Amino acid sequence: MAEATIRDVARRAQVSIASVSRVLNGASNVSEPTRCRIEEAVRELGYVPHAGARSLSMARTNALGVVLPDLHGEFFSEIVRGMDREASARGYLLLLSPLHGESERPAVALRAMRGRVDGLLLMAPQIEKDALALALPSGLPSVLMNTRADMGNASIHLDNEAGARAVADHFLALGRRQIVHIAGPKGNIDAQERAAAFARTLAAHGIETKLLPGDFSEGSGVAAVERLLAECATFDAIFAANDNMAIGALGALRRAGIAVPDAVAVAGFDDIPLARHLGLTTVRVRIAELGQRAVSLLLDLLEGGDAPSGRIDHAPELVVRATSDPGAAQS
Amino acid sequence: MAEATIRDVARRAQVSIASVSRVLNGASNVSEPTRCRIEEAVRELGYVPHAGARSLSMARTNALGVVLPDLHGEFFSEIVRGMDREASARGYLLLLSPLHGESERPAVALRAMRGRVDGLLLMAPQIEKDALALALPSGLPSVLMNTRADMGNASIHLDNEAGARAVADHFLALGRRQIVHIAGPKGNIDAQERAAAFARTLAAHGIETKLLPGDFSEGSGVAAVERLLAECATFDAIFAANDNMAIGALGALRRAGIAVPDAVAVAGFDDIPLARHLGLTTVRVRIAELGQRAVSLLLDLLEGGDAPSGRIDHAPELVVRATSDPGAAQS
């Protein structure tokens, strides 16, 4: 049988659809007997309101669009978990649209959201400012996460600079001087900021950073270390632009019989759950919290009407563990 | 300015909305000059079709509802990744609705999906058959994952029994005889099946399984081991109902100075990415593939019209690593 509609309910209860709608939405001005008849009809027909139709007429969907790049592993789950926590606490659903294949036009993904969601969460560290401005649906309240553009949109930014600086200072304090950075993807703003701040901090102490390419994948961390070994390079510390690569590097070092942290200290960025288990020194981002705050900001924007506008900064924090400090306590 | 509608475009291009709709959907029967005028109007107004309205009239949303329990860590990200891979490859979006707080009525989450999605993916290992039958919207094609009920719905099941048996056999082959099982949540069907099959297999060899309660969280794995130690129990192998708990157990054993695998072998279930890094022996589920297959099944159901109906079985596979075999190769 086809799904029952509000009209079926109305017919069965011998009332108009208006009354049914009122009962469904808990309007007060319906007499007791009528309400009962309607509720019974609803029950008998197993009627469930059609959310799509409702959002059309109310111009409100109770859903948020989430557009993420092809995130690796735990970063993805953590951020979605955080977003979901806040969203469902406030009665919203999450509509996921991965931007995978950075090649693909982001515009497509964004356009598909029109009329489906009340607001948009967009994380696009790869996209150029102009492309982004073009792709962003103008009518949709949006929160940008870790993007370059700053065009009046509410946004939340990770303080990559502070994080990278903390790692540099930490390495310096450990007395390391031959320092390697495994960078993230070329166009990625987070990767760029981390690399730049890291190199700058070291340079201020007269130390040159050896830069290796990477793409945020574990494999690229492995490759970077293998390349160092092949070149017979000497180094006593590695800072990878994210934990995934740091973990790859760690594995490669272990296989090569290089002592961590004695010979080489290693640090990552993100503090994914795995980092704790492996004793990886890293920069804690509180990823879930980042997602949660982004949603919270967006919903305030939506519900409050007035913009707390804001550009929020999300501050990271250095977590020292065994890969840089042999005596590091479990944390 | 408010978002442009199809009528605005029509007015601007001096045509009827029908023609605009035709151009938008690539219908062939529109003359070249008209098409151009319309395309230009679309561009000038920055018009983007309203997906919600479209789905209402087409009775098709191109979205799939995903209802998951409050999954832990990597299991969640892996399964969503798999689902998303298949869904977006076939042009669908994912609408997430966590069923968190198992207390909360699942019915609410499911009802909210009506009219928003074309099909439903439901993973609810906790829910009783009757409750599920009640909550499932009848008109919505659904794929059930790891649920007890089998009510004509398409479903995909993990072969928990085979997995648990494999672990039992493995422990026996290692010569372990004092074996502990850390169980999952009480009402969880996966947990129940694993525990039952494990105990049964051991019993067939005259070995009694010591059963400890758990809830799939890492902390409960820690707690279980601590309890064993407090009781001064003797044991030489632990099978946790999932990797998270196994990892917790591993940490607790390490802190207690108990050698793994020499004194105690440890195994988990799921093979989350973390398991590989920690060298945890486990049962590989290929979680992402599970999600992908579920979506694939659902879409075949939707698009093919005819039901490949099927109940698909997803076979797991034992992966032996360092926590049960000192010489285990990296894998």
Place this chain on the structure above:
DNA sequence: ACGGTCGTTGAAACCGGTTACATGACTGAG
């Protein structure tokens, strides 16, 4: 007995699209 008020109800417009069908111009065959 009458006008006014209130609470309940229904008719109909609307949200933004799609699409069946009608219309009218134009073409080619008989």
Place this chain on the structure above:
DNA sequence: CTCAGTCATGTAACCGGTTTCAACGACCGT
């Protein structure tokens, strides 16, 4: 020259709800 058949286009119904507004009856005070 007429008639059937195309083709491009427009009109209007429809998808399943919400909401405005008017109608209606009961009840009230005078």
